[in-house]
Amino acid sequence: MRICIIGGGLTGLTAAYRLGKDHEVDLYEKRGCLGGCVSSYETGDYSIEEFYHHCFAGDSRLLSLMKSLRIADRLEWLKGTSGYYADGTIYPLNSPGEILRYPYLSFTDKIRLALLTIRASKMDTGPLDRITARDFVVREIGERAYRSFFEPLLASKFGDRRDEISAAWLISRIAIRSNRGLSGERLGYLGGGFFTLIDALAEQVGKNCVIRLHDPATSLSRETHGWRVNGQRYDAVISTIPPHTVPGGVLSHLPRIPYQGAACMLLSLEQDVTSGIYWLNMKDPAPYGAVVAHTNFVPFERYGEHLVYLASYFQDTLPPRKDQAMREDFCRRFHVQPGDIRWHRMAVDPLAGPLYTTGFRERVLPYQEKGLYLAGMFSGPNYPERSMDGAVCAAEEVAALLTREEGA
Template sequence: MRVGIIGGGVTGIVAGYYLSKKGHDVVIFESEEDVGGLLGSYHISKGGVSYNIECFYHHIFRSDRELIGLIEELGLSERLLWLKGSTGYYVGGKLYPLTTPKEILKFPHLTLSDKVRLAALVLRTKFGSFDKLDQVRARDVIERIGGRRVYKNFFEPLLRSKFEDERKNISAAWLFGRIRIRSDRSAGGEHLGYMEGGFQYLIDRLKEEILKQGGKIQTDEPVTKILTEKGRISGLKSRKKSYQFDKVISTVSPRVLDAISDLDVGDLPYQGACCALFGLKRPLLDGIYWLNIAGDLPFGALIEHTNFAPRSWYGGESLLYVASYFQREDDPRWKLSEEAVTAQFIDGIKKLFPDFTADDINWWRITRTPDAGPIYRVGFKRLIKPYRTAIDDLYIAGMFSGANYPERSIEGSVRAAKACVELFEEDREK
């Protein structure tokens, strides 16, 4: 059976991998120059050192069973390492490490009573129905269990950095889901998975297997129209030509799908992301991997990758991500030039670390997308899209699928791909 897949992100190439293994004639269409989507990487070559590093920061969790299983299936398990991720909080002009119980107890912006209530809140996240949590705001649950200070001094800056003005509308389901997956902790910190050499190894192996099974990957070829005939799929039209297909799987965002199809996708809220990566001459965050920031800055977190993965993998450089999200198409982080946005980020880093200068930077890259992921507002669950659509033989899967609720992840995208392929096969056998 001839199958067209729209989008070469994780969901698209994983679906392509499993369908090609089953003997289908698969063609993947990707608008960018390479597949990978949000898991794509830069190839850095400086001073005789060459390596791949993700455009957006990534790690995985021990609960990511489908992703870990896929890595093992592809023969890459020896590259999957479990490293300790340290965390910190920048508030009131000072950086506070918050990795160990002792460090959390010393955090001065919460009282002892606040910390007891915070622990009670974290314990409560291990229980509870997402159906009920979907109907209430994260803020209301935090204030009811943890108190107003716990919300204002601990969670509100985190919600602001992730969702900005939408933070007041985010559901408790998202909050509970996010905390639940971050449960692989010891006294020394959180255990997170990363692939030696980067996740580009996973992308490359998936590509290799698809091509080995006779599949095709058409990069730099966006689909411009999903073609139908009498309510059934007939093919795809790209920027270059038209193709005939028996079935189609779309993995692109609802915004893109709405533009290329006759489907009524509905109002599914998405937000964009702007992420800069700096190659630095020296470490910046005093051993902390992930630093959340309370303050009026154009970013909400700094992630020093080389406080997680060894600097020796990267020629001794320190790699620092600057993470920010936006919800409006007129946001300066989307509209301004890369140079202008990067300059704003550098100014923001200087406000936090006055001894930081442009001379500390060896190089920088920046990646932006309007479709970084859903905004998990109260009531989001009813907006989740099924894999089957109103058009026969057209399936949709991606970050908007149930597998990525109540928080998107690489794991969720793998699960969405597998679930969609299973339905595809069920329908084919009818």
């Protein structure tokens, strides 16, 4: 069978990996590199992700894929610490003592938050899909806790649409981040970065499939027996790109899934600026929502420079001079001289991920729509929060369905 896969991110690569051994597969990717949101920069000395990444102990499909690719031995489990930047001060929030000393939540609020964290992994997110995160937090913990702790997090990620985000998304985030010890969170990272994963997939896919870089799918049409993509005929097509960007109007009848963009700045610095903390959320208004100090997670010695991400999200279009605003605010707030920045790069993806607004569960797409196979961040395994594990799971499930449906 001749199969076309649109999109060379983790989902597209995994689907090609699973199907390429038995079928003739062409993989179309608009960029000049593979990986999508898991793409990496090459510095000459090492690879580092364009957007920060780590994985979790519960990512069973991702970990199984690593074993299949024979790179699981390069996976390390490291400690990821977190904190909050509030009123110009860095507050670590890892040990019970640090949490108790955090001044922006009352003791009662902290107890309620701790109990919610314990319950989160056992909660059914289905009924929470139609409740806003705001209403849920106010009900469970209180208005003060929402205003001082949760609202800044939601605002930094979703901006003016924060009041539309579902409690299902919030609880899934809390649940997945609850694998904590007394001093931090247990997170996974691949030696050599997640470039190791993408490179291993690309090597295997390249043995059996045709990888078409710099080749976006610009035309797609249904024929009597199969499909035509960019003038080429295929028996089946898997699209992994946002549904509203699929060419040919094949999916124009579907309600549009709301997406948002991400702008992620990576800086190389002369010194650590987050007091040893890996993930620092911003309570104070800033042009970025989190400071992710990669070398406070993965040892500094592997890079020889301090690597810090500034994470920002946007609706519709990237604000003008966003990179300058992020860099200038960071330097002022964290007392960094411009000369202390060795280099910086900015990754921008205008369709980085869905907005998990209330009622999103009803908009999750099936793996097949009008004969077109679909898998991506809009698929069931990525609800109510996207992840690398969800990308792998969606790819493997759509590949299995295609094999069954097409009798291949």
